[in-house]
Amino acid sequence: MNLHTLRPAKGAVKQGKRIARGQGSGRGGTSTRGHKGAKSRSGFKNKRNFEGGQMPLQMRLPKRGFKNPNRVEYAVLNLDRLQEVVDKYNVSSLDLATLIEKGLVGKNDKLKVLGGGELNAAITISAHAVSGSAKEAIEAKGGTVNLV
Numbered sequence: 001m002n003l004h005t006l007r008p009a010k011g012a013v014k015q016g017k018r019i020a021r022g023q024g025s026g027r028g029g030t031s032t033r034g035h036k037g038a039k040s041r042s043g044f045k046n047k048r049n050f051e052g053g054q055m056p057l058q059m060r061l062p063k064r065g066f067k068n069p070n071r072v073e074y075a076v077l078n079l080d081r082l083q084e085v086v087d088k089y090n091v092s093s094l095d096l097a098t099l100i101e102k103g104l105v106g107k108n109d110k111l112k113v114l115g116g117g118e119l120n121a122a123i124t125i126s127a128h129a130v131s132g133s134a135k136e137a138i139e140a141k142g143g144t145v146n147l148v
Contacts, residue, residue: 074129075109079137080117082125095126096148113138113145 020031033040049056099105115133122142130145138145
């Protein structure tokens with residue numbers, strides 16, 4: 001066996017279709033593209049969601065709702081979660097840096113404290129927003145709320 005004698009196995013290599021090489025080839029004339037229409041022309045590019053001129057599905061369906069571009073998304077913490085942090089780490093003051101360090105909020109999150117659960121300790125908390133019930137509960141225990 002020599003390199004110049006190597007050949008693929010018989011039947012392993014198939015001849016490609018010779019399209020647009022005259023009528024005698026059987027693939028001349030329309031060159032397997034059919035008759036007329038956009039797909040038969042050169043430069044045809046199929047547009048996404050194009051339905052042949054029929055009104056596309058995304059235009060037929062009704063549009064509903066509204067996305068407010070000015071909406072502010074908050075990471076929320078309830079009072080019972082704050083109580084767990086106070087019990088676990090034995091702290092009396094919770095600011096954003098501490099909460100980020102403990103992994104309770106992300107560094108780019110805005111924090112809102114909500115009034116779910118019970119709070120048993122007097123704590124000082126810094127947050128971007130606080131619900132009315134949470135503020136009352138914190139101040140009732142002798143704590144303070146600082147808005148950032």
